[in-house]
Each structure stands twice: as C-alpha cells, then as structure tokens.
Amino acid sequence: MPFFVDPIAAVSLTANGRTGITLFAPPWQDSDGEEWQGFLGDGAKIVLLGTADELNTWLGDNPDHDLADHPAWKSFANKGKAALSPAAKAHYDFDAVYELAAAEGEPETVSKLADTVDVAARIADCCEDGKLRSLLNGTREYALLVEGDTSYHGKDGAAEWSRLGDVIAESWERALVRIESWLRWEGSSAAAATAGESVAGKAVPGGASAADVVGEDGAIR
Structure with missing residues (x-):
C-alpha cells in the first residue's frame, strides 16, 4: 500500500487523460474507535483541481467539504498552500496500469502497480462502491498484488505476473x-481529454490494445 506519513496528504490522480490534485486521509480512528479514511469530496464525489493554487481557492470557497471534520484538518489547513502540492511519489496514474502490467515484473514496476490498484480500492471503499470493491478486492490476482507478498520472479513468478496481466x-x-464516475474535475483539470490522451490506444498485456477492451467491458455494472 502507499505509505503516508501525514494524517492528510495531497495526491495526484490521472484517469482518462486528465490529471488533478486532491487530498487523502489514510485510515484514522474517531473517538468511538471506529476507523475511517477519506478523500477530499463535496459530499458526493472526490474533487480534483488542476493546480495547488486552484485547490487552495476551492478550499476557501467550500469550507464544508468531506475532510472538514477530520481531527487533523485544522493543523493541516494552517500549513497553507505549501501542503497542497503532492510529493513526487504521491501520483497515481490509473491510465498507466496497462503499461505497467505489460512491462517486466521488476520490483519498482510491481510496487507502482500495486500502489495504483490499492488507491483504486480505497476509492471503492470511501465511495462505498461495492462493485468496484468486489472487482479489486475479490479478484485473486489483484488481492495478491496489493498484499505485496507475491514474488513475480522465476518461472512461477513470471506465470503469476502473466495471469495478473490477463486479469x-x-x-x-x-x-x-x-x-x-466518482471523480469531479474542477478548474483546469476539467479540460476534456484530447484524442489520443485517453486510454484508447494504450498497450494492454497479451498484445491487445486498450481500444479492444473499451466497449466490451466498459459499461458500469
């Protein structure tokens, strides 16, 4: 799983050719001992802005966002705009999953893919999307990847990596x-993805292209 030092951190997400900045609060316990985690949201969707300046303005205009009740929110907000720029490792590119899976199963590639899938699963949990949660947490190959205990080296490991690519x-x-469907693009991040920037045409494991997958399995189910 991605490692977060701070109780609230800026992260960058890329999906369907668009990139935006949001905030993520890794699991914490409330006063009743109940565990929570969450993204910056407007009560319905995760909000993403194009720049730290835009995010700072949005926070000023929308004080009643989904992280406003987080126990560390006040101290985070006091850090100002400097806290709204994601660290280099806090970028999760959902479009790049095909390319990562098509590469060799080297540790850096596996780690980056695992973190990206893990963040996707956290979106499922935070948005209470049972179908997405079931797809990622309920699929053996995704679960093994995120758990991080699987070696993709050697003959058996290569076979496991190939099975993951097929999935x-x-x-x-x-x-x-x-x-x-859970992302709300605001500011400059709302610019429509241009042709060629979306997932169509990206490499997919097994020699297919992402365009072969779109349309067959792309409907929300």
Whole structure:
C-alpha cells in the first residue's frame, strides 16, 4: 500500500487523460474507535483541481467539504498552500496500469502497480462502491498484488505476473469507468481529454490494445 506519513496528504490522480490534485486521509480512528479514511469530496464525489493554487481557492470557497471534520484538518489547513502540492511519489496514474502490467515484473514496476490498484480500492471503499470493491478486492490476482507478498520472479513468478496481466486486460477498463464516475474535475483539470490522451490506444498485456477492451467491458455494472 502507499505509505503516508501525514494524517492528510495531497495526491495526484490521472484517469482518462486528465490529471488533478486532491487530498487523502489514510485510515484514522474517531473517538468511538471506529476507523475511517477519506478523500477530499463535496459530499458526493472526490474533487480534483488542476493546480495547488486552484485547490487552495476551492478550499476557501467550500469550507464544508468531506475532510472538514477530520481531527487533523485544522493543523493541516494552517500549513497553507505549501501542503497542497503532492510529493513526487504521491501520483497515481490509473491510465498507466496497462503499461505497467505489460512491462517486466521488476520490483519498482510491481510496487507502482500495486500502489495504483490499492488507491483504486480505497476509492471503492470511501465511495462505498461495492462493485468496484468486489472487482479489486475479490479478484485473486489483484488481492495478491496489493498484499505485496507475491514474488513475480522465476518461472512461477513470471506465470503469476502473466495471469495478473490477463486479469487487467479483461477487467481494468470496467474498474477505470467506475473510478471515473466518482471523480469531479474542477478548474483546469476539467479540460476534456484530447484524442489520443485517453486510454484508447494504450498497450494492454497479451498484445491487445486498450481500444479492444473499451466497449466490451466498459459499461458500469
């Protein structure tokens, strides 16, 4: 899973050719001992802005957002705009999943893919999307990837990596459509993805292209 030092952190997400900045609060416990985690939202969707300046303005205009009641929100807000720029490792590119899975199963690639799928699963949990949660947490290959205990080296590891690639080729477009349905693009991040920037045409494991997957499995189910 991604490692977050702070109780609230700026993260960057890319989906369907668009990139935006939002905030994520990793799991914390409330006064009743109940565990929560959450993204910056407007009560219905995760909000993404194009720049730290835009995010800062949005927060000023929308004080009643979904993280306003977080126990660390006041101290986070006091850090000002400097806290709204994501760290280099806090970028999760859902469009790049095909390319990562098509590469060799080296540790850096596996780690980046695992973190990206893990963040997608956290969107499912935070948005209470049972179908997305079932797809990611209920699929053996995704679960093994995120758990981080699987080696993709050697003959057996290569076979496991290949099985994961097959699963991604068959199912990730469905996951991406569901993820996209929970994202609200604001400011400059709301610019429509231009042709060629979306997932169409990206490499998919097994020699297919993402365009082969779109339309067959792309509907929200």
